[in-house]
Structures are given as C-alpha cells and as structure tokens.
Amino acid sequence: MRNPLRTITGLFTNLHIRGKLLISYFILIFLPLALMTSFSYKNVSRDYEKQILHSADLSFDQAYTFLSYKVNTLIKASDVIYFNADVQTMLTRDKQAFGDDYVQQNIDRQKLESFLNSFQNAEDVYRASLYVPGWLMYAGQNFNFFDMDAFSQTGSYRALLASKDKVSWLPEHAITNNNSNLDPVPVISLLRKIRNSEQTTEIIGIIELNILKELIEDILRKANIANDGAVYLQNANGAIVSCSNMDNFRRINPDPALIQDAQTDGPAWRNAAIGGSDYVIKTRAVENTDWTMVTAIPMTDILTQSIRIRDLMLVLMLVCGLISYGLAYLIAGATVKRILLLKKKMRLVQEGVLNVEAQSASRDEIGELTDSFNHMVKRIRLLVEEQYQNGKEIKNLELKALQAQINPHFLYNTLEMINWKAIDNGVPDIAVISQSLAKFYKLSLNKGRDIVSIEDEINHIRAYVQIQNLRFDNKIKLDVQIDPALYGRDILKLILQPLVENAIIHGILEARDGKEGTIAITGYPEMGEIVLTVADDGVGMPSEQAERLLANGNAGEEVQGYGVRNVDHRIKLCYGQEYGLAYRSSPGNGTSVEIRIPDRFR
Known part of the structure; x- marks a missing residue:
C-alpha cells in the first residue's frame, strides 16, 4: 500500500500552479479566520445573552403593566355600572307592574343605553352591555342588552355562578361591530354579576364589558x-x-x-x-x-x-478567500485564462457558430495564435457565404437555362399562327388552347424576371387550369379567394403552378371517375407576412407522407415531391429559412399547402 503522504504529495505536484496557490491561501487565511470566529463566538455569546434577557425583562414588565391597566380599567368601569342607582332601580322593576308599560321600558332602555355608551372608547372599553331579565322588551336587542334568561342556560353562566371571583372572563368570541354593515370583531369579555342591593342573594343582571382582542x-x-x-x-x-x-x-x-x-x-x-x-x-x-x-x-x-458576528466572520473569511482566489487566478492563471477563452471560441466554431472573434491585445505566441484563429474563422465565413451564393446562383441559372431553351418570339409567333389556322379551319378548341398556351408561356417567361406580382401569378394559374380543363373535359374547378389588396405584392414566379399541378394529377384525377374537383386558392396578409393556400378536395394522403414531400423523399415520392421541394427551396433561398411551404393532408379529405412569404410592395 502506498504511503498516504506520498500520494498527497504526488497529487499536489500534479496540480496546476493556480491550484497550488489556492490551497496555500486556504491554509494561511481560512484556517486562522475559522479559529478566530470560533473564539469570538464563544465569548461574545455570553455577553449578548445577558443584554438580550435584560431587554426582554423590560419589555415583559412594561407589557404586564399595560395589561394590568387594561384589566383594572374594565373592573373600575364594572364598579361604576354595578353601583349605579338607576341600574339597580331599572333591573329590579316588578314584572307585574311594568310588564306592559312599554313607555317606561323604552325610557329605561334609552337611559341605560346612554349610560352604557358613555363607557365605550376604542382604547379601553369597546362595548358595554347588560344581561337583563327576559320579560323586558329590550332584552332581545342583542347589542347593548341581552336576554339573561337565555344566557342562564349556557355553560358560561354556570361558570360565572360557580366563580367566587369578583369578575370572570370569557374566552375570545366575536360580536357585532359598533358600526353597522361591518364584519364582527373578536373581543375578550369581562362578566360580573349584578346583585340586588337590598337582597344580595338575588342576581338581577350581568355586566359584560368587551375589550378588543387586537389591543x-x-x-x-x-x-x-x-x-x-x-x-x-x-x-x-x-x-x-x-x-x-x-x-x-x-x-x-x-x-x-x-x-x-x-x-x-x-x-x-x-x-x-x-x-x-x-x-x-x-x-x-x-x-x-x-x-x-x-x-x-x-x-x-x-x-x-453573536451568530451575526460569527456569520460576519465567515463572510469575511469567504471574501478573503475569493480575493485570494482572484489574485491567484490573475497572477498565476493569466495565460491559462487566455487559452481557455480561445478554447471556448473554438468549441463554438466546432458547434457551427461562425460569427465569433477572439480578442487579443498582446503580440506573444498566444496573441499570434488568436490572430490566426480569427483569420481562419473569417475565411470559413467567406467560403460558406460564397458557397451559399453559388448555390443560389446555380438554382437561378438552372431556371434561366430552362427558359432559354425556348425562343420566346419564335414560340409566340408559332402559337399565333396555330390560333389563326384554327380559326380559319373552324376549330375553336385549338384556338383556345393556343391562346391559353401563349398566355401561359408569356407569364412564365416574364422577360427573364424572377419576381412577378401576385396578380400575374394568379393569371398564370388561370391559363394553366384552362389548358388542363381542355385536356380533362372541364373536371377542374378553380376557386380564387385572394384579398384584392395583395394583387400588387411581389412573389417569386412559378410558385403556385407546381402546387396546382400536384393537386390536379395526384389529388383530383386520382380521387374521381368522371367527377369534377375543386382547387381553392386563398390569400390574406398576416402580421407582416402573406399567407397563400392551395387546397384540393382530392384523394389526400397520410400526414407522414405529406411531411416527407418536403424532405429528400424516396423513390416512390420523387416525382411528386421534386417540384414541391424545388418551390420550397427557392422560397427559402430568396426570403430566408423561416419562410416556405407547409403541408396538411389526410386520406379522403384532400390536401392543403400553405405558403408563407414576407409582405413586400412592388
């Protein structure tokens, strides 16, 4: 078994210089600070314990004094009510003599109510109430007066009778707010029996004084x-x-x-x-x-x-460690930092991010390496851009080469001759075909321009569908619903024709035997974009097959998907990768192709 000391020494020897410095700073700074924190905590905690308990004593005694004052205030208020002559007189009235004397009872109620209200204030007595004999007309008021007969059936009343103390206290409960239409408020209540001054064994009423629980x-x-x-x-x-x-x-x-x-x-x-x-x-x-x-x-x-002081010492220890780490990093790791930065930039390039540049202000070997890296990345960007432009030009040249195979003037003159020959010989269908074909190629070639208006592209489709209808006995119905405001907008030419051709050949003609089908072309602006849709009610296809049309495709889908992928690729080359085609289809429900391009005026 290897010597542990030699193992530790070997590990330390293989550390970077920055790691060695960090370990040295930890031993020289963190360890003394930890010992000092522990010593300070033990000594300071004793002193602060005495100070905190002294402060707690003062707060306790002050609160006790305030609480005793509140209790005595309620008891003194109950004394005043207890010994009031009017209270004794009104609560000892004879039921037979005053039971039907509602005028006198109302006078008594007003006097008692005014007397009780004189005790009420927000700081001490929230409400003063009396429990009075149940035969009194105001016993059921349930605000300043309560029915003592009903209260006598409660446990609180029995506890009050059993108590030998001057007053009793009810636990927290809620009473109606002094202001109407407000929620009840929680209070703590003092209860005191009112005895007949002439016959002390008789309880003629009960005083209830409420103090807000919040106080x-x-x-x-x-x-x-x-x-x-x-x-x-x-x-x-x-x-x-x-x-x-x-x-x-x-x-x-x-x-x-x-x-x-x-x-x-x-x-x-x-x-x-x-x-x-x-x-x-x-x-x-x-x-x-x-x-x-x-x-x-x-x-x-x-x-x-004392814990705060301990934590402060720990923070200071941490700050010193971080400063030490920063100094070690700056002194011993300046060169490593620059290499790590260059390594990070290289990883970005490896992941395909070419818009990066490493900064270097020095002219040493690392500076020269950084300059070489920047030059290499710049050359890679130029090559990628050049390849992109070449690909774009190749596509355009292929299209132009296809158009150049046809001599426009020769083609137009030939179709015009066929038109007049058809008219002279009384064959109107041939005349219509030649006129439609002339219009179709005139719009297709467009004097070599790649950008046309949406109106010209729709006219091109109308001519194409007219030719196909002569071929397929008017089985194709074209329904164009495009916002008129879009007709003047720019669009790449020959975008819609391959989609319409797919809809006819692979959608409508495969779905019906002698029945006509509909191709609907719609268009509308949407948040700075133009959305065009080509939809047919043909045979449709599974959604997986529709998604593969815009991929490379396989042998079975090559014929149908080549034109579609070409259109999608041209749109992305011209407008950007966020634009292009999107297919939606299901068997038996037709196919819909959505085209998104930016909204641009001519």
Missing part, C-alpha cells in the same frame, strides 16, 4: 422581542386567551404545564426544553384574572447577535 395582542406583540418567540396569555383551563404570534406559538407548541409552578413574582427566567429546542421562559399571573402571562424565547434568538 391585547398589540400589547403582547410589543413585549415579544424575538423573531421566533411568543408572548401569550393562558387561562386556568390551559386555553390560550391571546398571543403575539399564533404561527410561532403553534410551531413552539408549549406544554400548558409550563406555568403550573409560576409565582406572582417568580424567578426572572428559567430554561425549558420544548419540542427538542431550548427556550428561556418567564411567567407571571395577571391580577384579578385567571390569566398567566408567558414569554418563550428561543435560545437561537438570544444568540442572534
């Missing part, structure tokens, strides 16, 4: 100094009265037993393990309630500042 939550939120901590109120039954952040509370999921050992002035903080995480908690009972205020702060939040 209590706001006090608790201000007491929560930790991002992931929670400050909450828990009643004697273990239910949550209010919480600064319910999402955090659900994630922490503290055990209600945490407050069982709470004392009014208990220890400031104690450690607790909740759900596998470490927390510090503080609890304190709220006077005149069955609530306990609890703060739970994750140890991770307490150590946030």
Whole structure:
C-alpha cells in the first residue's frame, strides 16, 4: 500500500500552479479566520445573552403593566355600572307592574343605553352591555342588552355562578361591530354579576364589558422581542386567551404545564426544553384574572447577535478567500485564462457558430495564435457565404437555362399562327388552347424576371387550369379567394403552378371517375407576412407522407415531391429559412399547402 503522504504529495505536484496557490491561501487565511470566529463566538455569546434577557425583562414588565391597566380599567368601569342607582332601580322593576308599560321600558332602555355608551372608547372599553331579565322588551336587542334568561342556560353562566371571583372572563368570541354593515370583531369579555342591593342573594343582571382582542395582542406583540418567540396569555383551563404570534406559538407548541409552578413574582427566567429546542421562559399571573402571562424565547434568538458576528466572520473569511482566489487566478492563471477563452471560441466554431472573434491585445505566441484563429474563422465565413451564393446562383441559372431553351418570339409567333389556322379551319378548341398556351408561356417567361406580382401569378394559374380543363373535359374547378389588396405584392414566379399541378394529377384525377374537383386558392396578409393556400378536395394522403414531400423523399415520392421541394427551396433561398411551404393532408379529405412569404410592395 502506498504511503498516504506520498500520494498527497504526488497529487499536489500534479496540480496546476493556480491550484497550488489556492490551497496555500486556504491554509494561511481560512484556517486562522475559522479559529478566530470560533473564539469570538464563544465569548461574545455570553455577553449578548445577558443584554438580550435584560431587554426582554423590560419589555415583559412594561407589557404586564399595560395589561394590568387594561384589566383594572374594565373592573373600575364594572364598579361604576354595578353601583349605579338607576341600574339597580331599572333591573329590579316588578314584572307585574311594568310588564306592559312599554313607555317606561323604552325610557329605561334609552337611559341605560346612554349610560352604557358613555363607557365605550376604542382604547379601553369597546362595548358595554347588560344581561337583563327576559320579560323586558329590550332584552332581545342583542347589542347593548341581552336576554339573561337565555344566557342562564349556557355553560358560561354556570361558570360565572360557580366563580367566587369578583369578575370572570370569557374566552375570545366575536360580536357585532359598533358600526353597522361591518364584519364582527373578536373581543375578550369581562362578566360580573349584578346583585340586588337590598337582597344580595338575588342576581338581577350581568355586566359584560368587551375589550378588543387586537389591543391585547398589540400589547403582547410589543413585549415579544424575538423573531421566533411568543408572548401569550393562558387561562386556568390551559386555553390560550391571546398571543403575539399564533404561527410561532403553534410551531413552539408549549406544554400548558409550563406555568403550573409560576409565582406572582417568580424567578426572572428559567430554561425549558420544548419540542427538542431550548427556550428561556418567564411567567407571571395577571391580577384579578385567571390569566398567566408567558414569554418563550428561543435560545437561537438570544444568540442572534453573536451568530451575526460569527456569520460576519465567515463572510469575511469567504471574501478573503475569493480575493485570494482572484489574485491567484490573475497572477498565476493569466495565460491559462487566455487559452481557455480561445478554447471556448473554438468549441463554438466546432458547434457551427461562425460569427465569433477572439480578442487579443498582446503580440506573444498566444496573441499570434488568436490572430490566426480569427483569420481562419473569417475565411470559413467567406467560403460558406460564397458557397451559399453559388448555390443560389446555380438554382437561378438552372431556371434561366430552362427558359432559354425556348425562343420566346419564335414560340409566340408559332402559337399565333396555330390560333389563326384554327380559326380559319373552324376549330375553336385549338384556338383556345393556343391562346391559353401563349398566355401561359408569356407569364412564365416574364422577360427573364424572377419576381412577378401576385396578380400575374394568379393569371398564370388561370391559363394553366384552362389548358388542363381542355385536356380533362372541364373536371377542374378553380376557386380564387385572394384579398384584392395583395394583387400588387411581389412573389417569386412559378410558385403556385407546381402546387396546382400536384393537386390536379395526384389529388383530383386520382380521387374521381368522371367527377369534377375543386382547387381553392386563398390569400390574406398576416402580421407582416402573406399567407397563400392551395387546397384540393382530392384523394389526400397520410400526414407522414405529406411531411416527407418536403424532405429528400424516396423513390416512390420523387416525382411528386421534386417540384414541391424545388418551390420550397427557392422560397427559402430568396426570403430566408423561416419562410416556405407547409403541408396538411389526410386520406379522403384532400390536401392543403400553405405558403408563407414576407409582405413586400412592388
């Protein structure tokens, strides 16, 4: 087995110089920074823990004071209502004497309503209400007044009777908003029994004072100094009265037993393990309630500042490493960088991208190699362009050579002579054929020009179809639906004729026995392009065969596809690769050929 040290030495020896420098920088910079970060973290974390807990103490005590003030405000308001003489008088009225006296009951309602409204404000008492005997006409108002007889059937009423405390507290519930047509608002309610001042065993009503749950939550939120901590109120039954952040509370999921050992002035903080995480908690009972205020702060939040310093040291270590890497790269790898850049350009050329150029400002060997590469790529581009132009010229020359085989003047004079001979001898069909053929070749040759108007191309097709109809006994119906605005647009000549010929020979004539078929030619502009369609109702073909027509084709499709591929190739050479033909066909449903060319005026 080889010596591990020799293996490591061999690997280091074979590294590039840039790699060796990077390893040296890592040992000289990253290792000392890591040791310093660890040492700083341990020392700073202790100091910050003391500061954070002191700040949490202040926030807890301030929130507790605000909360006690709100509770006492509600209790004092209940005292005023409890000892009010009018309240005692109106709630102890005799049912037999006042049961039908709706005028007096209405007067009582207005006085009580005005009295209760005087306690309401947005900061302390959201609404003051009374539970009154059910026989009173306003007992079912359900805003400032509620039916005490109906309330006596509830568990909340039984809990109120069983309580020996001065007041009781209802858990969170929703009441109608003070403003009409608004959604109900969540509140926390104080309940207090009103006893007959002359017969204290008789309960004549119940006071309900509501405070917005949002106000209590706001006090608790201000007491929560930790991002992931929670400050909450828990009643004697273990239910949550209010919480600064319910999402955090659900994630922490503290055990209600945490407050069982709470004392009014208990220890400031104690450690607790909740759900596998470490927390510090503080609890304190709220006077005149069955609530306990609890703060739970994750140890991770307490150590946030020290963790930030640790992270800052890690960032500094990373920055130093990156700077070291950059210096090593610039000093030891400047030459490698230029070679890699040239290699990248060569790969682009290998993938077929010829529009590249490598920049070089030096005149050393790499600079000369870069210049040679640029010269080579430039020559390749010129050769490719020259080959493209040659191919384009060859196609045009082939077409011109085909046209040059026919002497136009001799052909026109011969066809004119045939026309007059046919008229002299009373053979009108021959005259029509000769006229159509003369028109066909006149438009085909077009004085040697490759570009014609769409109108001339359509006239050329009309002449061609007229000749074919004389041949095939008028079996071909031509339907031209082209936007008149397109007639003056430019188009390569002899584009439509091969497509129409295919539609007649391989579509219509193969589909019918003695029945006529229709060739529909449509055209319309579309977003800077002209779309022409040649469609027949002939025999059609499978979609796979239609797709192969524009490919190289095989022996069985060579005759049918040669003219089509020639048209597609000419369009792409003239207008660009994004233009050309597109076939759609299925057996028995005919064939449609779409032609797309750019929209150009003559």
